[in-house]
Amino acid sequence: MIQTRTILYVEDNPDNTMLVKRALESRGYKLLDSPTGINGVAIAETEDVGLILLDINLPDIDGYEVARRLRASKKTRLAHTPIIAITANALKGDAEKALEAGCDVYMSKPINIRELWARVEAFLPAPS
Numbered sequence: 001m002i003q004t005r006t007i008l009y010v011e012d013n014p015d016n017t018m019l020v021k022r023a024l025e026s027r028g029y030k031l032l033d034s035p036t037g038i039n040g041v042a043i044a045e046t047e048d049v050g051l052i053l054l055d056i057n058l059p060d061i062d063g064y065e066v067a068r069r070l071r072a073s074k075k076t077r078l079a080h081t082p083i084i085a086i087t088a089n090a091l092k093g094d095a096e097k098a099l100e101a102g103c104d105v106y107m108s109k110p111i112n113i114r115e116l117w118a119r120v121e122a123f124l125p126a127p128s
């Protein structure tokens, strides 16, 4: 079975969305994006998404709640879809909160493109 190369990025800052979109499309991935958490969950439930990048500070529900809803979704494949949290929160404990909410990995902003590629490819090999 061919693994999907589609990645969902839930992020309300359009500059970050554009940066990540360019970086991942240059590696052959397809990027879907959502500026809100609730819509992000809906996209994850309806599209064939292989990995989710998740901002924590969102205008509606926060990224922790997004991760909890994904993990509890009746679309049971979302219990296992990799989730990478990406956030500016520097407070101690945020990484632990992201992991407790169901995220697999935590990255801090500003986004380092080489780190992003490495983190993504660890879960979803780049198309050849």
Ligand code: MN
Pocket: 011, 012, 013, 055, 056, 057, 058
């Ligand atoms: Mn944000």
